[in-house]
Amino acid sequence: MxxxxxxxxxxxxxxxxxxxxxxxxxxxxxxxxxxxxxxxxxxxxxxxxxxxxxxxxxxxxxxxxLHNNYSEFFRNPLTFSVLERIILPSLTHSIKYSKQKEIRIWSAACASGQEPYSIAMLLEELKSDNTENFSYRIFATDQCDMQIDAAFAGKYESLEMNNVNMKRVKRWFAKNGNSFLIDPLLKKNIEFSKFDLLDKTLNSPANSIFGDFDIAVCSNLLFYYKPKFRNIILEKIQHSISDGGLIITGEAERDIFLNHQFKEVFPQSAIFRV
Ligand SMILES: C[S@@+](CC[C@H](N)C(=O)[O-])C[C@H]1O[C@@H](n2cnc3c(N)ncnc32)[C@H](O)[C@@H]1O
Known part of the structure:
Protein backbone atom coordinates (compact mmCIF):
# COMPACT_ATOMS: atom_id res chain seq x y z
CA MET A 1 0.00 0.00 0.00
CA LEU A 66 -10.12 13.80 -4.51
CA HIS A 67 -12.22 16.90 -3.90
CA ASN A 68 -15.31 15.45 -2.29
CA ASN A 69 -17.99 18.12 -2.07
CA TYR A 70 -20.93 15.85 -1.38
CA SER A 71 -23.41 17.14 1.16
CA GLU A 72 -27.04 16.65 2.17
CA PHE A 73 -29.69 18.63 4.01
CA PHE A 74 -30.09 17.30 7.58
CA ARG A 75 -27.24 14.91 6.75
CA ASN A 76 -27.04 12.94 9.97
CA PRO A 77 -30.67 12.57 11.15
CA LEU A 78 -29.75 11.79 14.77
CA THR A 79 -27.48 14.84 15.04
CA PHE A 80 -30.12 17.13 13.54
CA SER A 81 -32.84 15.68 15.74
CA VAL A 82 -30.76 16.40 18.90
CA LEU A 83 -30.03 19.89 17.56
CA GLU A 84 -33.70 20.55 16.82
CA ARG A 85 -35.19 19.15 20.03
CA ILE A 86 -32.55 19.87 22.66
CA ILE A 87 -29.53 21.96 21.73
CA LEU A 88 -31.07 24.86 19.81
CA PRO A 89 -34.14 25.33 22.08
CA SER A 90 -31.83 25.43 25.09
CA LEU A 91 -29.43 27.87 23.38
CA THR A 92 -32.22 30.22 22.27
CA HIS A 93 -33.62 30.17 25.79
CA SER A 94 -30.29 30.77 27.57
CA ILE A 95 -29.25 33.62 25.28
CA LYS A 96 -32.12 35.64 26.78
CA TYR A 97 -30.31 35.60 30.14
CA SER A 98 -26.80 36.29 28.87
CA LYS A 99 -25.07 39.49 27.82
CA GLN A 100 -24.52 37.96 24.40
CA LYS A 101 -26.61 39.57 21.65
CA GLU A 102 -26.76 36.77 19.09
CA ILE A 103 -26.31 33.06 18.58
CA ARG A 104 -23.14 32.50 16.55
CA ILE A 105 -22.64 29.38 14.46
CA TRP A 106 -19.78 28.41 12.13
CA SER A 107 -20.35 25.90 9.34
CA ALA A 108 -16.66 25.36 8.61
CA ALA A 109 -16.82 23.27 5.41
CA CYS A 110 -20.23 24.15 4.11
CA ALA A 111 -19.87 22.71 0.57
CA SER A 112 -22.90 23.85 -1.45
CA GLY A 113 -24.81 25.13 1.55
CA GLN A 114 -27.05 22.29 2.72
CA GLU A 115 -25.50 22.32 6.21
CA PRO A 116 -25.93 26.05 7.06
CA TYR A 117 -29.39 26.16 5.43
CA SER A 118 -30.54 23.13 7.47
CA ILE A 119 -29.48 24.90 10.67
CA ALA A 120 -31.10 28.17 9.56
CA MET A 121 -34.38 26.30 8.91
CA LEU A 122 -34.33 24.91 12.46
CA LEU A 123 -33.61 28.33 13.96
CA GLU A 124 -36.28 30.12 11.90
CA GLU A 125 -38.81 27.43 12.81
CA LEU A 126 -37.92 27.86 16.48
CA LYS A 127 -38.39 31.59 16.08
CA SER A 128 -41.85 31.28 14.65
CA ASP A 129 -42.99 28.49 17.03
CA ASN A 130 -41.65 30.37 19.97
CA THR A 131 -42.62 33.49 21.78
CA GLU A 132 -38.94 34.09 22.52
CA ASN A 133 -37.16 36.33 20.13
CA PHE A 134 -33.49 35.93 19.36
CA SER A 135 -31.04 36.81 16.64
CA TYR A 136 -28.44 34.56 15.09
CA ARG A 137 -25.64 34.60 12.54
CA ILE A 138 -24.25 31.65 10.66
CA PHE A 139 -20.77 32.00 9.16
CA ALA A 140 -20.60 29.50 6.29
CA THR A 141 -17.15 28.89 4.84
CA ASP A 142 -15.38 26.50 2.50
CA GLN A 143 -11.96 26.40 0.87
CA CYS A 144 -13.48 26.16 -2.58
CA ASP A 145 -14.82 29.25 -4.42
CA MET A 146 -17.17 27.17 -6.57
CA GLN A 147 -18.79 25.66 -3.48
CA ILE A 148 -19.27 29.08 -1.90
CA ASP A 149 -20.89 30.38 -5.10
CA ALA A 150 -23.20 27.35 -5.26
CA ALA A 151 -24.07 27.73 -1.57
CA PHE A 152 -24.93 31.38 -2.04
CA ALA A 153 -27.05 30.57 -5.11
CA GLY A 154 -29.03 28.05 -3.01
CA LYS A 155 -30.38 26.11 -5.99
CA TYR A 156 -30.89 22.36 -5.61
CA GLU A 157 -32.10 19.52 -7.85
CA SER A 158 -34.87 17.09 -6.81
CA LEU A 159 -32.40 14.34 -5.91
CA GLU A 160 -30.69 16.64 -3.43
CA MET A 161 -33.97 17.20 -1.58
CA ASN A 162 -34.28 13.62 -0.29
CA ASN A 163 -33.93 14.40 3.42
CA VAL A 164 -36.20 17.46 3.38
CA ASN A 165 -39.74 16.65 4.48
CA MET A 166 -42.70 17.96 2.46
CA LYS A 167 -43.59 20.54 5.07
CA ARG A 168 -40.12 22.06 4.82
CA VAL A 169 -40.00 21.81 1.04
CA LYS A 170 -43.19 23.88 0.91
CA ARG A 171 -42.08 26.33 3.53
CA TRP A 172 -38.46 26.93 2.61
CA PHE A 173 -38.13 26.37 -1.15
CA ALA A 174 -39.63 27.78 -4.33
CA LYS A 175 -39.93 25.27 -7.15
CA ASN A 176 -38.46 26.48 -10.41
CA GLY A 177 -38.76 23.81 -13.15
CA ASN A 178 -36.84 20.82 -11.79
CA SER A 179 -34.95 22.92 -9.29
CA PHE A 180 -35.70 24.15 -5.79
CA LEU A 181 -34.60 27.63 -4.74
CA ILE A 182 -33.92 28.38 -1.13
CA ASP A 183 -36.08 31.04 0.54
CA PRO A 184 -34.12 34.36 0.68
CA LEU A 185 -35.20 34.68 4.33
CA LEU A 186 -32.77 31.84 5.16
CA LYS A 187 -29.92 33.72 3.48
CA LYS A 188 -30.46 36.84 5.53
CA ASN A 189 -28.52 35.57 8.53
CA ILE A 190 -25.89 33.52 6.72
CA GLU A 191 -22.57 35.05 5.67
CA PHE A 192 -20.74 32.98 3.06
CA SER A 193 -16.99 33.33 2.57
CA LYS A 194 -13.91 31.44 1.49
CA PHE A 195 -11.79 30.01 4.30
CA ASP A 196 -9.08 27.35 4.24
CA LEU A 197 -8.98 25.53 7.56
CA LEU A 198 -5.33 24.63 6.95
CA ASP A 199 -4.22 28.22 6.41
CA LYS A 200 -1.96 28.90 9.38
CA THR A 201 -2.44 32.67 9.08
CA LEU A 202 -6.21 32.54 9.72
CA ASN A 203 -7.95 31.70 12.98
CA SER A 204 -11.61 32.18 12.12
CA PRO A 205 -13.63 33.75 9.30
CA ALA A 206 -12.62 37.43 8.96
CA ASN A 207 -16.22 38.65 9.13
CA SER A 208 -16.71 36.89 12.47
CA ILE A 209 -13.81 39.06 13.75
CA PHE A 210 -12.91 36.87 16.73
CA GLY A 211 -14.83 33.61 16.37
CA ASP A 212 -16.54 33.11 19.71
CA PHE A 213 -19.00 30.64 18.27
CA ASP A 214 -21.66 28.83 20.26
CA ILE A 215 -21.51 25.98 17.76
CA ALA A 216 -19.01 25.04 15.05
CA VAL A 217 -19.81 22.35 12.51
CA CYS A 218 -16.79 20.53 11.13
CA SER A 219 -18.28 17.58 9.39
CA ASN A 220 -17.16 15.09 6.76
CA LEU A 221 -13.74 16.46 5.95
CA LEU A 222 -11.40 15.45 8.77
CA PHE A 223 -11.11 11.83 7.74
CA TYR A 224 -9.53 12.76 4.40
CA TYR A 225 -6.52 14.25 6.13
CA LYS A 226 -3.51 12.74 7.88
CA PRO A 227 -3.55 13.12 11.69
CA LYS A 228 -1.07 16.03 11.60
CA PHE A 229 -3.46 18.07 9.42
CA ARG A 230 -6.60 16.94 11.27
CA ASN A 231 -4.99 18.27 14.44
CA ILE A 232 -4.37 21.68 12.88
CA ILE A 233 -8.07 21.87 11.92
CA LEU A 234 -9.27 20.56 15.28
CA GLU A 235 -7.18 23.08 17.19
CA LYS A 236 -8.44 25.94 15.06
CA ILE A 237 -12.07 24.93 15.54
CA GLN A 238 -11.59 24.36 19.26
CA HIS A 239 -10.07 27.83 19.74
CA SER A 240 -12.92 29.48 17.87
CA ILE A 241 -15.57 28.17 20.28
CA SER A 242 -16.81 30.15 23.25
CA ASP A 243 -16.80 28.61 26.77
CA GLY A 244 -19.25 25.74 26.95
CA GLY A 245 -19.70 25.79 23.16
CA LEU A 246 -20.21 22.75 20.97
CA ILE A 247 -18.56 21.12 17.96
CA ILE A 248 -20.64 19.05 15.58
CA THR A 249 -18.93 16.51 13.39
CA GLY A 250 -19.81 13.72 10.94
CA GLU A 251 -20.97 10.25 11.98
CA ALA A 252 -17.76 8.72 10.63
CA GLU A 253 -15.55 11.23 12.47
CA ARG A 254 -16.83 10.68 16.02
CA ASP A 255 -13.83 8.49 16.88
CA ILE A 256 -11.41 11.30 16.07
CA PHE A 257 -13.11 13.46 18.73
CA LEU A 258 -13.48 10.62 21.24
CA ASN A 259 -9.75 9.86 20.85
CA HIS A 260 -9.01 13.52 21.63
CA GLN A 261 -11.00 13.19 24.89
CA PHE A 262 -13.89 15.41 23.78
CA LYS A 263 -17.16 14.64 25.57
CA GLU A 264 -20.12 13.66 23.40
CA VAL A 265 -23.26 15.40 24.71
CA PHE A 266 -25.52 12.41 23.87
CA PRO A 267 -24.28 8.98 22.79
CA GLN A 268 -23.88 8.70 18.99
CA SER A 269 -25.01 12.32 18.48
CA ALA A 270 -21.66 13.45 16.97
CA ILE A 271 -22.08 16.64 19.04
CA PHE A 272 -19.18 17.37 21.39
CA ARG A 273 -18.67 19.80 24.21
CA VAL A 274 -15.40 21.73 24.21
C1 LIG B 1 -17.68 16.06 1.84
S1 LIG B 1 -17.93 17.82 1.94
C2 LIG B 1 -18.81 17.94 3.49
C3 LIG B 1 -19.81 19.07 3.50
C4 LIG B 1 -20.62 19.23 4.78
N1 LIG B 1 -19.80 19.66 5.89
C5 LIG B 1 -21.33 17.95 5.14
O1 LIG B 1 -21.00 17.32 6.15
O2 LIG B 1 -22.23 17.56 4.39
C6 LIG B 1 -16.29 18.36 2.38
C7 LIG B 1 -16.09 19.85 2.17
O3 LIG B 1 -14.91 20.21 2.89
C8 LIG B 1 -14.26 21.22 2.16
N2 LIG B 1 -12.86 21.24 2.61
C9 LIG B 1 -11.92 20.29 2.48
N3 LIG B 1 -10.75 20.70 3.00
C10 LIG B 1 -10.96 21.96 3.48
C11 LIG B 1 -10.14 22.91 4.12
N4 LIG B 1 -8.84 22.66 4.35
N5 LIG B 1 -10.68 24.11 4.47
C12 LIG B 1 -11.98 24.38 4.23
N6 LIG B 1 -12.81 23.52 3.60
C13 LIG B 1 -12.32 22.31 3.24
C14 LIG B 1 -14.43 20.78 0.71
O4 LIG B 1 -14.23 21.86 -0.20
C15 LIG B 1 -15.88 20.25 0.73
O5 LIG B 1 -16.79 21.24 0.35
Missing part, protein backbone atom coordinates in the same frame (compact mmCIF):
# COMPACT_ATOMS: atom_id res chain seq x y z
CA UNK A 2 2.73 2.46 1.04
CA UNK A 3 4.63 2.01 -2.22
CA UNK A 4 1.54 2.64 -4.37
CA UNK A 5 0.62 5.72 -2.34
CA UNK A 6 4.18 7.06 -2.61
CA UNK A 7 4.09 6.47 -6.34
CA UNK A 8 0.72 8.29 -6.74
CA UNK A 9 2.00 11.21 -4.64
CA UNK A 10 5.21 11.52 -6.64
CA UNK A 11 3.37 11.36 -10.00
CA UNK A 12 0.84 14.01 -8.97
CA UNK A 13 3.52 16.34 -7.63
CA UNK A 14 5.58 15.93 -10.83
CA UNK A 15 2.56 17.14 -12.85
CA UNK A 16 2.45 20.28 -10.70
CA UNK A 17 -1.34 20.40 -10.88
CA UNK A 18 -1.82 22.35 -7.75
CA UNK A 19 -2.73 20.31 -4.69
CA UNK A 20 -0.45 18.78 -2.16
CA UNK A 21 -1.82 15.24 -1.96
CA UNK A 22 0.66 14.32 0.74
CA UNK A 23 -1.83 15.88 3.22
CA UNK A 24 -4.36 13.18 2.51
CA UNK A 25 -4.79 10.02 4.55
CA UNK A 26 -3.14 7.09 2.71
CA UNK A 27 -6.27 4.91 2.82
CA UNK A 28 -8.31 7.73 1.24
CA UNK A 29 -5.78 8.17 -1.60
CA UNK A 30 -5.62 4.45 -2.21
CA UNK A 31 -9.42 4.01 -2.22
CA UNK A 32 -9.81 6.90 -4.67
CA UNK A 33 -7.11 5.31 -6.86
CA UNK A 34 -8.84 1.90 -6.76
CA UNK A 35 -12.25 3.45 -7.50
CA UNK A 36 -10.77 5.04 -10.65
CA UNK A 37 -9.33 1.70 -11.75
CA UNK A 38 -12.75 0.08 -11.29
CA UNK A 39 -14.62 2.95 -12.96
CA UNK A 40 -12.31 2.94 -15.99
CA UNK A 41 -12.21 -0.89 -16.20
CA UNK A 42 -8.40 -0.84 -16.09
CA UNK A 43 -6.65 -4.19 -15.60
CA UNK A 44 -4.01 -3.41 -13.02
CA UNK A 45 -2.70 -0.78 -10.62
CA UNK A 46 0.52 -0.51 -12.64
CA UNK A 47 -1.44 0.21 -15.83
CA UNK A 48 -3.28 3.13 -14.17
CA UNK A 49 -0.05 4.41 -12.59
CA UNK A 50 1.51 4.50 -16.03
CA UNK A 51 -1.55 6.35 -17.47
CA UNK A 52 -1.31 8.89 -14.64
CA UNK A 53 2.41 9.31 -15.30
CA UNK A 54 1.92 10.02 -18.98
CA UNK A 55 -1.29 12.03 -19.04
CA UNK A 56 -1.62 15.40 -17.35
CA UNK A 57 -5.34 15.34 -18.24
CA UNK A 58 -5.89 12.06 -16.39
CA UNK A 59 -3.80 13.29 -13.46
CA UNK A 60 -6.06 16.36 -13.27
CA UNK A 61 -9.19 14.15 -13.41
CA UNK A 62 -7.82 12.01 -10.63
CA UNK A 63 -6.97 15.09 -8.58
CA UNK A 64 -10.51 16.42 -9.08
CA UNK A 65 -11.92 13.14 -7.81
Missing amino acids: KKTVEHITSILSSHAIGIDVSKYEESFLLNSFKNKIFEKKINSENEYLSILENSETEATHFENS
